[in-house]
Amino acid sequence: MTRRRPHELALIATAVVIVAVLIGLPLATILAEAWQSGLGIYARLLRDPLELAALRLTIVAALLAVAFNTLFGLLAGWTLSRYRFWGKPALASAIELPLSISPVISGLGILLLVGARAPLGGWLEAHGIRIAFAQPGIVFATILVAFPYVAREFAAVLEQRGIEHEESSLTLGATAGQTFFRVTLPIARWALIDGILLCAARSVGEFGAVSVVSGNIQGITETLPLRIAALYNDYQTTAAFATASMLALFAIAVSWARSLVRGHLERRDEDAEQRAAIGASVAA
């Protein structure tokens, strides 16, 4: 290894200090505020029916959003990277739209689409289906904001990897299904996991869109992020930070998992090529 030059050290030190102040201190504050009166706060929170209802809704909405967006992401990633068709760039932009729109505006769009006063919403309401200001609306909003992540990562990796392995698999007589599961998925496995992690983080933490469609009915349409805001605005600071700390720990887990996935992504070049080549011959 070469000798470290002084400007290198200075740059590293500056970067470390910036990250520590900008990201480290706020994170440390959450834990400090949550734990200031001991860990008993968690036991108290977990006996609170409103807290439990919020936790349940958050988990259910996130699971549904991740499942839907993963399935859709596989489909969209496949379509975008393997077929050429008219309007493809427009379709790709449409998938990424939720990234550049304010969640509040996305939520408003849902409200205007399926709210009781909208034509579609009114019709659904007449048939006993309520979306806005009810739990299905929370799920819809969560799906919308977390929509692009899996599709993006999956499409990008398939694009970059090319099509040769799939072609050889198909030429050797494998069915399309075999090719997808034994060749395409192994190639894209880590990118797919990365996309799912991003999607999960976004789903669990969504606030802006969810708060528009929720109507803030405690115990029914309140997710954990909404509950944190409500507790904080109600001056129940410790409970707010304790709830926040649970989500922060989840975020730390996601960031840590992503760093493991990154390690695999860097190695995937040799690895996945080999695996896919084996897959192609096995599938055949």
Place this chain on the structure above:
Amino acid sequence: MTLFGVTIVVLLPIAAIVGGLRGIDPATFAQTILSPRVLAAYRLTFGASLIAAIVDAVIGFLIAWVTVRYQFFGRAFLNACIDLPFAIPTPVSGIALATVYANSGWIGSITSRFGIHIAFTQLGVAVALVFIGIPFVVRTLQPAIEALPPELEEASSVLGGSGLDTFVRVLVPVLIPAWLAGFAMAFARGLGEYGSVIFIAGNKPGVTEIVPLVIMTKLEEYDFTGATALAVTMLAASFVLLLAINVLRRHMVSRQVAV
């Protein structure tokens, strides 16, 4: 099938917003979007997002460079920390930032001694947006820096270029498309950001109130037409801005090819 999914989940809600315009007469529309309170919110939202994206571009470059090019103890940890502003739910970041930068907080208590108040000021809005935007710049630049052969800088310094020369004449021209893309993503995220800003901003109408909050307030007052008018203007404005940045980026890429 793909098209069907996108239409249901993304395009229909957006169409509903634009369709919501039909019910609004032009005079009411103009009155809503040109009211002093709304104009102040626009100024704050665009101004703070722009400043924050510029700050993110600078420190994001530094962080991306250091994490890609240098081996040091804790590099992987530092790199993992960059995901946190994205992974932490926005209201969690919001209450944390409001606490840290309040005059009694860890950072706020130091800056307030020098007369710099961050929480509940426009500066606080910018600080929250710097926090939320940083992963976009870093994660967009990192692959571009990885793809850059170190020989490029070596050649520049062997040929007598100073560190600054190498940076301005060699690195910036090659990295500018990725850099601009990251800047645009941070900027776009800032324009729409809600959860991490509202707690630190103080939300004083006309002073520290951002556009997404004005939309929210109008919704709480059941003023759907007002909220729709604001949302449409905001969509149009961010669309034009991002398009401009994209065109600029394409222009720079094509110029590079020409050189």
